[in-house]
Amino acid sequence: EGALIPWRGETSNVYSTISSVPRPDYQKTLLGTIPTLGKKEAIRALDSAVSAYNKGQGLWPTMKVVDRIACMEKFVEQMKTKRSEVVKLLMWEIGKTLPDSQKEFDRTVEYIYDTIEDYKQMDRNSAKFEKHDGVHAHIRRGPLGVVLCLGPYNYPLNETFALLIPALIMGNTAIFKPAKHGVLLISPLLEAFRDSFPKGVVNIIYGRGRTVAAPIMQTGKIDVLALIGNSKSANALQTQHPKSNRLRLVLGLEAKNPAIVLPDADLDLAIDECIAGTTSFNGQRCTALKVLYVHEAIVEEFNKRFSAKVDALKFGNPWEEGVKLTPLPEPDKPLYIQGLIDDAIEKGASIINTKGGETTENYIFPAVMFPVTKEMKVFQEEQFGPIIPIVPFSDIEEPLDDMAESNYGQQVSLFGRDVKTLAPLIDTLVNLVCRVNLNSSCQRGPDVYPFTGRKDSAVGTLSVHDALRSFSIRTFVASKDN
Numbered sequence: 001e002g003a004l005i006p007w008r009g010e011t012s013n014v015y016s017t018i019s020s021v022p023r024p025d026y027q028k029t030l031l032g033t034i035p036t037l038g039k040k041e042a043i044r045a046l047d048s049a050v051s052a053y054n055k056g057q058g059l060w061p062t063m064k065v066v067d068r069i070a071c072m073e074k075f076v077e078q079m080k081t082k083r084s085e086v087v088k089l090l091m092w093e094i095g096k097t098l099p100d101s102q103k104e105f106d107r108t109v110e111y112i113y114d115t116i117e118d119y120k121q122m123d124r125n126s127a128k129f130e131k132h133d134g135v136h137a138h139i140r141r142g143p144l145g146v147v148l149c150l151g152p153y154n155y156p157l158n159e160t161f162a163l164l165i166p167a168l169i170m171g172n173t174a175i176f177k178p179a180k181h182g183v184l185l186i187s188p189l190l191e192a193f194r195d196s197f198p199k200g201v202v203n204i205i206y207g208r209g210r211t212v213a214a215p216i217m218q219t220g221k222i223d224v225l226a227l228i229g230n231s232k233s234a235n236a237l238q239t240q241h242p243k244s245n246r247l248r249l250v251l252g253l254e255a256k257n258p259a260i261v262l263p264d265a266d267l268d269l270a271i272d273e274c275i276a277g278t279t280s281f282n283g284q285r286c287t288a289l290k291v292l293y294v295h296e297a298i299v300e301e302f303n304k305r306f307s308a309k310v311d312a313l314k315f316g317n318p319w320e321e322g323v324k325l326t327p328l329p330e331p332d333k334p335l336y337i338q339g340l341i342d343d344a345i346e347k348g349a350s351i352i353n354t355k356g357g358e359t360t361e362n363y364i365f366p367a368v369m370f371p372v373t374k375e376m377k378v379f380q381e382e383q384f385g386p387i388i389p390i391v392p393f394s395d396i397e398e399p400l401d402d403m404a405e406s407n408y409g410q411q412v413s414l415f416g417r418d419v420k421t422l423a424p425l426i427d428t429l430v431n432l433v434c435r436v437n438l439n440s441s442c443q444r445g446p447d448v449y450p451f452t453g454r455k456d457s458a459v460g461t462l463s464v465h466d467a468l469r470s471f472s473i474r475t476f477v478a479s480k481d482n
């Protein structure tokens with residue numbers, strides 16, 4: 001409604017992130033409008049999803065696997081024709097660089113194909129019978145019900161679809177709310193949704209969480225809350241559900257992934273990986289490296305070379321050749337980062353790179369802060385932006401203790417060469433986080449690997465293979481030897 005059916009209600013303007021690159025010809029641009037929806041429209045979207053699911057008896061959850069796959073294939077084929085429009089909006093709406101925007105689109109297409117393949121494999125396996133103690137079982141997987149999906153602004157296409165696509169293919173129906181920034185880029189895909197899926201299977205809502213998502217949760221008709229974003233939003237929505245302790249959750253939340261650079265590390269490699277890990281998409285990734293622990297024996301050399309490389313990164317518009325740093329979609333972010341800088345300086349750290357903290361209207365150049373200590377906010381908070389804390393250590397127990405104390409537990413990057421040192425360390429680290437990256441920065445992909453976290457970082461597991469399981473339940477038909 002609104003994009004495909006004429007919308008006669010109020011609309012909200014969507015402006016570009018690209019507003020303040022210091023050139024007079026790039027002014028803040030009105031990119032388009034979205035319908036301003038309220039509780040009434042949100043509940044209508046919910047009712048549509050509930051009736052399409054029809055307590056598991058609807059057309060979609062009872063559809064043959066091969067037919068559901070055909071719908072998904074039709075969708076992805078149509079989606080591919082919208083690549084340039086979506087990529088353009090990714091750049092303008094959230095300021096993602098051209099190569100990264102293209103990668104986000106292509107990765108999503110690949111994710112859909114891989115999901116289809118994995119689902120076919122799952123279906124083939126479900127044709128097999130098992131037998132234990134004279135009981136034959138035909139185990140299959142069935143849908144869970146109605147899913148509310150909310151994606152984040154840093155991957156408004158890819159991560160929203162990483163929830164939505166597996167949820168749909170397993171036979172669930174869904175309501176999804178695009179991220180606040182990155183909302184328009186769903187518009188070129190609306191026709192593909194309409195043409196590919198039966199009515200009511202996919203329902204899109206716009207607006208603030210508390211206005212449109214909370215009333216949906218309050219009805220108690222949502223079976224799965226699937227959200228990638230922050231704990232505050234997840235908790236706020238979860239508690240709205242009258243049976244919140246029975247609600248199924250698939251959540252990708254905050255992280256504070258550290259890098260640990262040991263004294264024998266290949267410094268060039270460690271620096272390059274830490275640059276990518278801290279500055280890619282301006283640090284706005286849950287998998288970004290958010291604190292660098294560098295052994296005191298090498299920290300001086302590391303800081304000198306690392307800071308120079310950060311200063312050499314090019315800032316500009318997302319489509320310009322070689323640009324790595326771009327404007328930030330969240331208008332308050334530079335102020336927040338400046339607050340972290342001020343706090344760290346007050347408590348004894350300095351900015352060690354020349355350009356660190358330079359600000360234009362909605363951008364702040366990455367500030368490399370050293371020496372960072374536990375009392376500083378930048379050590380404690382998930383900064384999700386361009387500020388890089390470096391913590392010197394003398395004993396490996398220091399970063400390990402911090403990781404054990406942390407509320408988060410997604411990934412770690414470990415840089416070193418001596419296998420005898422690395423092996424026992426890896427054994428310890430895998431019990432603190434869910435992925436240990438050896439001599440490389442943290443990342444989610446390749447998407448076939450499990451993507452999850454311990455403690456407050458995640459609930460459930462995403463990835464091609466795991467997400468199908470997160471959005472379904474094992475059921476079986478049993479028969480006895482007679």
Ligand code: G3H
Nearest residue numbers: 154285286287443444445
């Ligand atoms: O924001 C968190 C994303 O899942 C990061 O994904 O490692 O592919 O950039 P990425």
